[in-house]
Amino acid sequence: MSSTTEYRPKTSTGKIANFVDTRVGGSAMVKEFGRKIFPDHWSFMFGEVALYTFVILLISGTFLTFFFDPSMAHTVYEGSYNPLKGVHMSVAMASTMDISFDVRGGLFMRQVHHWSALLFVAAVSVHMLRVFFTGAFRKPRELNWVVGGTLLILAMAAGFTGYSLPDDLLSGNGLRIIDGVIKALPVVGTFISAFLFGGEFPGTAIIGRLYMMHIMLVPALILLMIGIHLFMVVVHKHTQYRGPGRTNDNVVGFPVGPVYAAKAGGFFFIVFGIVALISGFFQINPIWNYGPYDPSPVSAGTQPDWYIGWVDGALRLMPGYLGNFSLEWIIPFPWGGNNLILNVLIPMIPAAILIGAMFAWPWIERWVTKDDREHHLLDRPRNAPFRTGVGVAGVIWYCVMWCAASSDLIATHFHVSLNDVTYWLRVLFFLGPILGFIVARRIALALQRKDREIVLHGREAGVIQMSPEGGFSEQHAELDVYKRYKLVAFESHEVMPAEADSTGHVSRGEKARGAVSKFFFEDRVAPVTPSELEAAHGHHAPAIEESSEDASIDR
Amino acid sequence: MGDHSHGSPNDPGTVAKAGQGSVESFQDPGLPPHRPRLADVDPRAAKRAERQVTLLFVVSILGTALFFVAYFVVGRTSTFSGIRLQNTLLGLGTAFAMMGIGVGIVHWAKTLMPDHEITEMRHEIRPEAERQEAEAMIGDILDETGIKRRPLIRNSLIAAVALAPIPAIFMFRDLDRTGATANEIVDRLRYTMWDKDTKLVRDPSGTPIKASDVQIGSAFHVIPEGLDDTEDPLNEKAKAVVLLMRLDPREMEISPERETWHHDGIVAYSKICTHVGCPVALYEQQTHHLLCPCHQSTFDLTQECKVIFGPAGHALPQLPITVDSEGYLVAQSDFHEPVGPSYWERG
Numbered sequence A: 001m002s003s004t005t006e007y008r009p010k011t012s013t014g015k016i017a018n019f020v021d022t023r024v025g026g027s028a029m030v031k032e033f034g035r036k037i038f039p040d041h042w043s044f045m046f047g048e049v050a051l052y053t054f055v056i057l058l059i060s061g062t063f064l065t066f067f068f069d070p071s072m073a074h075t076v077y078e079g080s081y082n083p084l085k086g087v088h089m090s091v092a093m094a095s096t097m098d099i100s101f102d103v104r105g106g107l108f109m110r111q112v113h114h115w116s117a118l119l120f121v122a123a124v125s126v127h128m129l130r131v132f133f134t135g136a137f138r139k140p141r142e143l144n145w146v147v148g149g150t151l152l153i154l155a156m157a158a159g160f161t162g163y164s165l166p167d168d169l170l171s172g173n174g175l176r177i178i179d180g181v182i183k184a185l186p187v188v189g190t191f192i193s194a195f196l197f198g199g200e201f202p203g204t205a206i207i208g209r210l211y212m213m214h215i216m217l218v219p220a221l222i223l224l225m226i227g228i229h230l231f232m233v234v235v236h237k238h239t240q241y242r243g244p245g246r247t248n249d250n251v252v253g254f255p256v257g258p259v260y261a262a263k264a265g266g267f268f269f270i271v272f273g274i275v276a277l278i279s280g281f282f283q284i285n286p287i288w289n290y291g292p293y294d295p296s297p298v299s300a301g302t303q304p305d306w307y308i309g310w311v312d313g314a315l316r317l318m319p320g321y322l323g324n325f326s327l328e329w330i331i332p333f334p335w336g337g338n339n340l341i342l343n344v345l346i347p348m349i350p351a352a353i354l355i356g357a358m359f360a361w362p363w364i365e366r367w368v369t370k371d372d373r374e375h376h377l378l379d380r381p382r383n384a385p386f387r388t389g390v391g392v393a394g395v396i397w398y399c400v401m402w403c404a405a406s407s408d409l410i411a412t413h414f415h416v417s418l419n420d421v422t423y424w425l426r427v428l429f430f431l432g433p434i435l436g437f438i439v440a441r442r443i444a445l446a447l448q449r450k451d452r453e454i455v456l457h458g459r460e461a462g463v464i465q466m467s468p469e470g471g472f473s474e475q476h477a478e479l480d481v482y483k484r485y486k487l488v489a490f491e492s493h494e495v496m497p498a499e500a501d502s503t504g505h506v507s508r509g510e511k512a513r514g515a516v517s518k519f520f521f522e523d524r525v526a527p528v529t530p531s532e533l534e535a536a537h538g539h540h541a542p543a544i545e546e547s548s549e550d551a552s553i554d555r
Numbered sequence B: 001m002g003d004h005s006h007g008s009p010n011d012p013g014t015v016a017k018a019g020q021g022s023v024e025s026f027q028d029p030g031l032p033p034h035r036p037r038l039a040d041v042d043p044r045a046a047k048r049a050e051r052q053v054t055l056l057f058v059v060s061i062l063g064t065a066l067f068f069v070a071y072f073v074v075g076r077t078s079t080f081s082g083i084r085l086q087n088t089l090l091g092l093g094t095a096f097a098m099m100g101i102g103v104g105i106v107h108w109a110k111t112l113m114p115d116h117e118i119t120e121m122r123h124e125i126r127p128e129a130e131r132q133e134a135e136a137m138i139g140d141i142l143d144e145t146g147i148k149r150r151p152l153i154r155n156s157l158i159a160a161v162a163l164a165p166i167p168a169i170f171m172f173r174d175l176d177r178t179g180a181t182a183n184e185i186v187d188r189l190r191y192t193m194w195d196k197d198t199k200l201v202r203d204p205s206g207t208p209i210k211a212s213d214v215q216i217g218s219a220f221h222v223i224p225e226g227l228d229d230t231e232d233p234l235n236e237k238a239k240a241v242v243l244l245m246r247l248d249p250r251e252m253e254i255s256p257e258r259e260t261w262h263h264d265g266i267v268a269y270s271k272i273c274t275h276v277g278c279p280v281a282l283y284e285q286q287t288h289h290l291l292c293p294c295h296q297s298t299f300d301l302t303q304e305c306k307v308i309f310g311p312a313g314h315a316l317p318q319l320p321i322t323v324d325s326e327g328y329l330v331a332q333s334d335f336h337e338p339v340g341p342s343y344w345e346r347g
Helices: A012-024 A026-033 A041-067 A091-101 A106-134 A142-163 A169-183 A189-198 A206-236 A256-281 A306-317 A349-370 A385-402 A407-413 A418-457 A481-488 A510-523 A530-539 B045-075 B080-111 B129-144 B149-164 B168-175 B182-187 B231-240
Strands: A074-076 A088-090 A250-255 A328-333 A336-341 A459-464 A470-476 B118-123 B200-204 B219-224 B242-245 B264-268 B282-284 B289-293 B298-300 B304-309 B321-323 B329-331
Touching: A041 A106, A041 A206, A041 A256, A074 A091, A088 A091, A091 A106, A106 A142, A106 A256, A106 A306, A106 A349, A106 A385, A106 B080, A142 A169, A142 A206, A142 A306, A142 A349, A169 A189, A169 A306, A189 A206, A189 B168, A189 B182, A250 A256, A256 B080, A306 A349, A306 A385, A306 A418, A349 A385, A349 A510, A385 A407, A385 A418, A407 A418, A418 A481, A418 A530, B045 B080, B045 B231, B200 B329, B219 B231, B242 B329, B264 B321, B264 B329
Parallel strands: none
Antiparallel strands: A074 A088, A250 B118, A328 A336, A459 A470, B200 B219, B219 B242, B242 B264, B282 B289, B289 B298, B298 B304, B321 B329
């Protein structure tokens, strides 16, 4: 391996760099990543926010572990906060009180930790929405989408396990709800509850167990998933929006060194700064107002952290009785009755559907479109009306359940009947997604038509012209080639009717696929073609003409 | 799209279909021309940007200083307003310290670092040649193990590997630290510490309640006497808490077997919601409704706490009560059914 002219570094930095380089092969890494190209777009930053809030969580969480004691042993609070002096509580609660009132900056760190946790789940969610609505999950990135979905679930798990640690009244009632839901599971529920709580609820084991999950198991899994996630980003290279100069075979953007690294690195500090600002000014989880956990009291208007809201809301929406029939159905087995607690189990179904559909969507879309090509170019959401419609339907479904978790607060704030709020949300639970799909798809199609019009007739120039007859009209200016390319360069899926296989047989699955394809792509707007543009220029058509037979433009 | 290179057996990709010719889509005009920024062409603008970036870094240094002011000058404080002031100043200090660096670096990148977009080609994720090599390699590896030729080894290994993790599952049996058998785990959900002649006492003071103290329209949060002397008071409390209310007996519909469960209109019901176990803490005096603040299950006191709204699936269990010789309220027995959320074995 030795060469005749061995490199001899001159500066001391050079010597250190050379020492490392000759042992780990740093030059190759610099060559690989130093000038790697990353496309730039504001919507790509949500994933960064997620990553950075996770780093902030690790930093602030590590600090908190030095002071927190996850013991459910009984103690009497003797700290600085007078109103709770002499109150009986668990050591976990007392040590959280000490962090808040007797460790300088401890309250600030708790606030930073809680706020960045809320932001972390939010950033992961918004990042996933970005990926969904732009079609970034398509081949070859389906597996990374699954990793991302796993990260979303892990983020919620991390949040919930941490939320319960202070052993305060609010989080204790949250645990009690979890216990109730677990007990509703058929056959195994009673035992899972007993195993989780180390006996009966609340027991003295749960906080220590959640603590282990919160500071070790879940973060380790999250780190592992983030590692896989970023590794796949490097393998795939980042997607980019369609535009002049951007093709499916290239990446256009800024090199890591220096621009991208500077922007992304600087952005970490900005995110940290924003979290610090929020934590300095806005109180979160004031456990001293709630007091220690006690199975008897509960505060009115209890709310879970936002990311658990949709599941809690589903629990609230479900009626316990249909007429006089209790949904807590006792199955008449020969050895006696067993309870099938449908009023708790059914609300878990929407969550399962939503998460299942989320994971499966890349394959569903591939099945409907039979599109097995690699996609590195992103769709504008309007250019995939079917997908946008489905996504909006999902978001609305989620939001209805999420709103339901605040049904009591909606009722008290707007002075309406709590029962009516629930009834309306029950209606919206079914109608909301359907209306959302229709409206979102129509809006997307309308925006596509608007794009066509702009391409064919130019943008409004802002120049009002008066004709010799006295009529006013606005001049339209032709788009430059770059702007025009942005509006015309997209793919518009067409209906693919069911096809026969090699034996001439049309399978039932294929028929279903054809029907779904028809439902999704029947209404479509095709991109403007050069000949259409020429025709539009030729005889100044009054409106958009139907020049392509499958461009469904109904005016 | 004049690109026909991705042919397949069904679609050789050599026939240009109508609507797919290159005239039917616009040519990519390529990257738009680069526009120089002010700092690229005007050295004064560049100098100005440099000063702005430096200023932002100085803001960060001041922010760090503010943090120390909050930490040491506000110092150890035990008043609530002191804590609040310290928290706000620590937040402001950290925010300036971080934002100064962050905004400074981003501003530096956007004004002074080159903003030419660069094009890089993507590589095929899995070139066919590599697949063939890898396939051959795996084939060789499998051959060398001989696993295909020796099914006995393969099958016994599968059996061993399938069985080996099962002990790990059984290891978790003692997660329930009480050592209870399966039947005991189920049974303990059925019973609370209420028993014949257990006094009803106030939560949390523990003072007993005289029937004459309970006025019509009043409500008491009640625990069994001796709760704090039990081994796990919270566990017992989580099952035993009771709401005590009094209403005019004529307003109540009482089923025949429960005629003797109340004392002169004083009734006791489990406070644990039958939905998922929150305390049913809200009593509406006028309507005689009990409302669970967690999921809004509503129980009608006049109809033996039957569910009239919300997700709960059965009525709140009633605790039969009476008075002892001194006039204190006591239980007649335990609840006649399990309290709290339902479960598979509840029956």
